Amino acid sequence: xxxxxxxxxxxxxxxxxxxxxxxxxxxxxxxxxxxxxxxxxxxxxxxxxxxxxxxxxxxxxxxxxxxxxxxxxxxxxxxxxxxxxxxxxxxxxxxxxxxxxxxxxxxxxxxxxxxxxxxxxxxxxxxxxxxxxxxxxxxxxxxxxxxxxxxxxxxxxxxxxxxxxxxxxxxxxxxxxxxxxxxxxxxxxxxxxxxxxxxxxxxxxxx
Numbered sequence: 001x002x003x004x005x006x007x008x009x010x011x012x013x014x015x016x017x018x019x020x021x022x023x024x025x026x027x028x029x030x031x032x033x034x035x036x037x038x039x040x041x042x043x044x045x046x047x048x049x050x051x052x053x054x055x056x057x058x059x060x061x062x063x064x065x066x067x068x069x070x071x072x073x074x075x076x077x078x079x080x081x082x083x084x085x086x087x088x089x090x091x092x093x094x095x096x097x098x099x100x101x102x103x104x105x106x107x108x109x110x111x112x113x114x115x116x117x118x119x120x121x122x123x124x125x126x127x128x129x130x131x132x133x134x135x136x137x138x139x140x141x142x143x144x145x146x147x148x149x150x151x152x153x154x155x156x157x158x159x160x161x162x163x164x165x166x167x168x169x170x171x172x173x174x175x176x177x178x179x180x181x182x183x184x185x186x187x188x189x190x191x192x193x194x195x196x197x198x199x200x201x202x203x204x205x206x207x
Contacts, residue, residue, distance in 0.1 A: 001153040002150050002151060007151050008168075010149065011167075011171050013199050014199075017198065018178070018181075022177065023045075023125070024046075027056075028056070029061075031105050034105055034122070035052070035065075036048055036049075038093070039051065039052065039077060039090075041086070042081050042082060047079060048080060051076055051080055054076060055076040059073070061103060062094035062095075063098055065094045066098065069091075070087055070088065070091050073087045073091065092117075093117055093118065109123050109127065120157075123135075124136060125176070128173065128176060134169040134170075134172035134173040136161045138157035139176075139180065142157075142175075142176055142180065144189060145179045145183050145187060146164065148187070148203070148205060149203060151164065
């Protein structure tokens with residue numbers, strides 16, 4: 001793992017290009033963001049946005065989602081991978097939000113992780129995007145790039161998260177989005193666009 005100051009230098013390159021990166025998921029409250037994050041697992045943000053554009057017009061609260069029902073929800077999200085299981089989780093999650101949280105999304109990591117379909121990564125993304133907390137969500141892009149760029153010695157998401165949590169808050173707040181966008185558009189798993197990479201000098205595997 002690189003020295004923290006060197007990691008900050010790498011992240012400063014991303015910061016100079018985009019100081020306040022945003023999620024590419026479309027949402028308008030904490031609940032729709034949570035649903036979108038659940039749907040985005042093993043799916044593209046573009047595909048999720050296409051499906052939720054109409055869904056969120058009629059189901060943008062837990063109770064509205066329950067009123068819609070499981071089968072109709074499936075019809076809206078059937079273009080998304082694993083939609084059957086995701087639909088069941090969203091309905092179950094909505095039931096708990098109505099019954100235990102007055103229909104509100106809890107601002108609490110432990111409570112979030114108890115919801116169906118919500119793991120640590122999903123909770124961290126929600127806390128980061130909606131409440132602007134310096135939580136580090138480690139998805140496949142972050143895990144891959146943390147290893148490729150020697151930002152962590154970790155082999156698992158939890159280990160990578162622990163290493164990246166050593167960064168100051170100003171970096172932790174945005175490191176997920178910087179790495180996700182970088183991995184999505186430039187440093188792709190297959191055929192990375194090294195000729196477009198702004199941090200080639202820091203990369204040990206650049207072509």
